Amino acid sequence: MTPYQQSIEAAKSWKEAVSAMWKRQRNILYLNIGCTLLAVIGLAILIVIFSKAESVDDVSLGSVVSILALFGIVAVASIAAYVFMWIFFFDVKKWQAAAPESLQSAIKLLKLGLLITLIGSVASGLLSSIASLNLGMLSDIIGSLADAAAFAGIIIEFIAIIRLRKAAAMPEIAQKGANSIFIGYLVSFISAAVGAILLIIAITAAMISALEVDQTANEETTEVVENSHIFMSGIGEDIAGEDMEDFSEMESALKASKGAFGLLIFALIISVIGSLVSMYYTYRGWWLIGKSELPVLPEPIDDEVGEEVTYEEVEESEVIENNNESSNY
Numbered sequence: 620m621t622p623y624q625q626s627i628e629a630a631k632s633w634k635e636a637v638s639a640m641w642k643r644q645r646n647i648l649y650l651n652i653g654c655t656l657l658a659v660i661g662l663a664i665l666i667v668i669f670s671k672a673e674s675v676d677d678v679s680l681g682s683v684v685s686i687l688a689l690f691g692i693v694a695v696a697s698i699a700a701y702v703f704m705w706i707f708f709f710d711v712k713k714w715q716a717a718a719p720e721s722l723q724s725a726i727k728l729l730k731l732g733l734l735i736t737l738i739g740s741v742a743s744g745l746l747s748s749i750a751s752l753n754l755g756m757l758s759d760i761i762g763s764l765a766d767a768a769a770f771a772g773i774i775i776e777f778i779a780i781i782r783l784r785k786a787a788a789m790p791e792i793a794q795k796g797a798n799s800i801f802i803g804y805l806v807s808f809i810s811a812a813v814g815a816i817l818l819i820i821a822i823t824a825a826m827i828s829a830l831e832v833d834q835t836a837n838e839e840t841t842e843v844v845e846n847s848h849i850f851m852s853g854i855g856e857d858i859a860g861e862d863m864e865d866f867s868e869m870e871s872a873l874k875a876s877k878g879a880f881g882l883l884i885f886a887l888i889i890s891v892i893g894s895l896v897s898m899y900y901t902y903r904g905w906w907l908i909g910k911s912e913l914p915v916l917p918e919p920i921d922d923e924v925g926e927e928v929t930y931e932e933v934e935e936s937e938v939i940e941n942n943n944e945s946s947n948y
Contacts, residue, residue: 641909732775739769796907803901810893817886
């Protein structure tokens with residue numbers, strides 16, 4: 620096989636691999652868009668329910684069932700996306716085989732990160748289910764290790780993308796795609812960190828407000844008993860003043876609880892927006908890589924072959940003429 624034919628085969632293998640990867644990522648994109656829309660709808664329903672309901676008894680059974688159905692559909696779509704990610708892993712393996720030798724180590728690193736992430740994520744889900752059965756601390760420890768492994772896999776993928784976006788052997792459009800995926804990873808990390816910080820603050824504020832409400836309720840119960848004796852003694856004005864002070868403390872605690880819930884909603888909104896922006900850059904990157912092509916060597920020129928034939932014919936005619944001249948002598 621000539622170098623020209625080898626370059627054609629390499630370009631063909633590259634195109635088949637990157638096209639298959641984009642096809643898989645496109646399927647995952649559709650599933651993620653559906654999951655995100657359902658999550659937004661579920662979040663909106665939660666906001667409406669808790670903003671109108673004054674107590675838990677006001678929440679209808681139909682609302683609860685509809686929210687559970689939405690999250691059930693999201694779970695099914697997530698499982699389908701996980702299956703597509705395994706298919707994508709084997710597409711990356713084909714991409715590694717079709718890539719130039721200088722790119723194969725970075726693609727191999729990407730493949731390793733994907734494998735660790737896929738195994739770690741499913742192990743984390745299974746171990747979380749086991750941990751819910753209260754089988755001991757060991758399952759919790761193993762579950763934490765699985766979460767750490769999945770996160771380590773994502774970091775390895777991130778490093779591989781950094782290497783690919785700067786690789787000279789990558790086609791120019793593929794470099795742009797790798798850079799777009801790099802931005803998607805950064806946005807995902809930042810939004811997840813900000814959302815986690817706000818979530819921790821919201822949970823802490825909710826716990827503090829709950830403790831304040833509980834403490835205020837206990838103090839109010841104690842003071843009711845004491846105030847009953849005071850009332851019997853004829854001191855009614857002090858009772859009214861102390862009751863108003865207790866009511867003010869409870870009202871401030873309830874306001875803090877509402878503030879914590881609002882902060883929780885804001886954390887979820889930040890996470891959803893960050894997820895959408897990350898999805899845009901990530902899938903745009905794989906789309907660009909899917910459009911990339913390896914360069915092909917220029918095709919040999921037929922005129923060069925023709926010149927060689929002409930030279931051989933001229934040389935043969937000269938030999939015949941020389942023989943004829945020698946025979947005449």
